[in-house]
Structure formats: structure tokens, C-alpha cells
Amino acid sequence: MVEQAVTGAGATPPPEQPPDATGGDAAATGGGTAAGPTSAGMTADGAPTAPADVSGAGMSADAVPAAPAGGAPAGPLQRTADLTAGPGGVMTDEVGVVTGELTLRTEWADGQVTLRVQYKDADEWYMVTGGRAALADPSGLDAVHTIAVALLNRPEG
Structure with a gap:
């Protein structure tokens, strides 16, 4: 040989x-x-033999990070949506009730889902009171976010 x-x-x-x-x-x-x-x-x-397909290269905040070898996503995942708080507003841990035009952010990290709100276009985020729960599978993040938006978005009262 x-x-x-x-x-x-x-x-x-x-x-x-x-x-x-x-x-x-x-x-x-x-x-x-x-x-x-x-x-x-x-x-x-x-x-390279041909151009690589890089669909989604212009990532957004809602993009899912690449999964490491273990299969779980790397880093936190999040979804955001603008909403109008209903009567009584949204209770937060830091400042109490917030009302009006808000942005909701639903985050998943380390087996936990967390809900936070901010006044639309503000810098500060506030933890929604009772807005933390175990969520072992990050694929459930979209469902949790959809439900939270449906519960909190009450533009007509």
C-alpha cells in the first residue's frame, strides 16, 4: 500500500x-x-461547491437559536407582542399595576417560562405577578405566549 x-x-x-x-x-x-x-x-x-442556503439569516427577536448537540436550544427564547391592558391593568412585581399600551415578552430559559411587560417603547421591563412557570419543552413557548396575549390584550375593556 x-x-x-x-x-x-x-x-x-x-x-x-x-x-x-x-x-x-x-x-x-x-x-x-x-x-x-x-x-x-x-x-x-x-x-464551497455552491451557494449555501441561509434562509432566516436576517434573524429577528423571535428567532430560535440553533440547538446544540443535546437537542435543547442554546440560550433564552422569547416572543413579544403589543397589547392594550384590560380594566385593572396588568399586575407586576416591581411597580404594581401597569395600564395602557404595553408590550408583552414571553421568555423561555432553563426550563422556565417568564412573562414580562413594559410600557410600549419604554426601556424597563417588569415581571408579571404570577408570570413564571415550569415549561420543560421549549416548543410550548408559542402556545404559552398566545394564551398570555389572549388573556391580557383587552383593547375594548
């Missing part, structure tokens, strides 16, 4: 063996390939 030269840093072969420019060594052993090795859409020289 004949070994092929392996290139190192800078694409230079190790000094003890010159590169096999003709591929004759591989062909002599019957191990030649027609198009060369490829992996993950890349050619052996590192150039």
Missing part, C-alpha cells in the same frame, strides 16, 4: 515526502477517485 502526501499548514507537504501531483500512487493501488473528496458541501481545497 502506498501513502499519499498530507498537506499541513499553508497547504505545503511535509518535507520528507513530495506531493503526488499525478495521482499515480493512488491509481496504482486502485484507490483513485474521479472528482476528489468532498465533505459538507465543500471541495477538498475548501471552496
